[in-house]
Amino acid sequence: MEPTHLKKSDPKFTAWSKLDALILQWIYSTLSDVLLARVLDTDITARAASLKIQEIFVNNKHARAVTLETKFINTTLNSCSSFDDYCQTLMDIAEQLRDVDQLVNDSRLVIQMVRGLPIEYDTIAAIINQNKPTWEVARSMIEDEESRISARSNNSRDTVLLHSTTPAQTDSTRSPYPNGYRGRNYDPAKAVRGRGSYRQGGRQGGNNRTPSSTGGRGPSSWNRGLGSNSWGAHY
Known part of the structure; x- marks a missing residue:
């Protein structure tokens, strides 16, 4: 209660004022920032603050x-x-x-x-x-x-990262031969220019064919991709 019967010059009023300020600070410390802004007042007492808070909560x-x-x-x-x-x-x-x-x-x-x-x-x-x-x-x-x-x-996430960092096959690791062919006497440079020749098995046995036996043309499988219809000059 507010000591209305006491004067500010009375020593009892001073003691009450200190106790009231302490209680008021305790009340303020329990309020949220929103409620504190509604209750905070420079000249308010602890009892007045309590009644104001009660009005906010009870009436609404x-x-x-x-x-x-x-x-x-x-x-x-x-x-x-x-x-x-x-x-x-x-x-x-x-x-x-x-x-x-x-x-x-x-x-x-x-x-x-x-x-x-x-x-x-x-x-x-x-x-x-x-x-x-x-x-x-x-x-x-x-x-x-x-x-x-x-x-x-x-x-x-670690699994995806592991797969994403696996190096892909580069051109330097791929075969320089077309369709994976690796004949003993195959020359890629000559094949690109159309003047290469395939010599599979040399001049031995039945693998040795002459232009006359093929009508002046090499087998189609020999000429595929060589870019030349005449092989006799390069055989």
């Missing part, structure tokens, strides 16, 4: 309950910076709902936490909904699942 209780309920339902993991931030946000809103006589029990808190999880947590969410654990147990289960998903994601 129903409207505030609706706002907090909507915020509680729409809070998801993707809307928060981390899983710890997500859990803390849900707990803070639940505490504010209790202040306006809207009790949020442990079971409902778990249900809302599971509802706000993204699709990759569907398996653990189904397990939690079936077993109905406490808030702390459910939170630990989701943290373990989060670690597993993170580890799997890192493994997949």
Whole structure:
């Protein structure tokens, strides 16, 4: 109470003023930045600040309950910076709902936490909904699942990075011969100019053919890709 019967020059007023300032600082320390801006006043006493806070919360209780309920339902993991931030946000809103006589029990808190999880947590969410654990147990289960998903994601990224850094076959490792041909007397430079010759087996046995035996032309398989219809001069 304010000592209205005391004068400022009275030593009791000085002692009361120090105690009132201490209580007022304690009240300010419990308020959020938004509420603090509405309550903060240079000439206000601890009792006046308490009554002002009561007016803010009690007189607007129903409207505030609706706002907090909507915020509680729409809070998801993707809307928060981390899983710890997500859990803390849900707990803070639940505490504010209790202040306006809207009790949020442990079971409902778990249900809302599971509802706000993204699709990759569907398996653990189904397990939690079936077993109905406490808030702390459910939170630990989701943290373990989060670690597993993170580890799997890192493994997949490392695998993709490994494949992307594997050197591709360069032109220097490819065969200089067309269609993989590596004849003993094959000259690639002459083949490009159309003057090369294939000499498979030399002049031995049945492999030795003359222009007269082929009607003046070499077999088509000998002339394929050589760029010349006359081979006798180069045989």
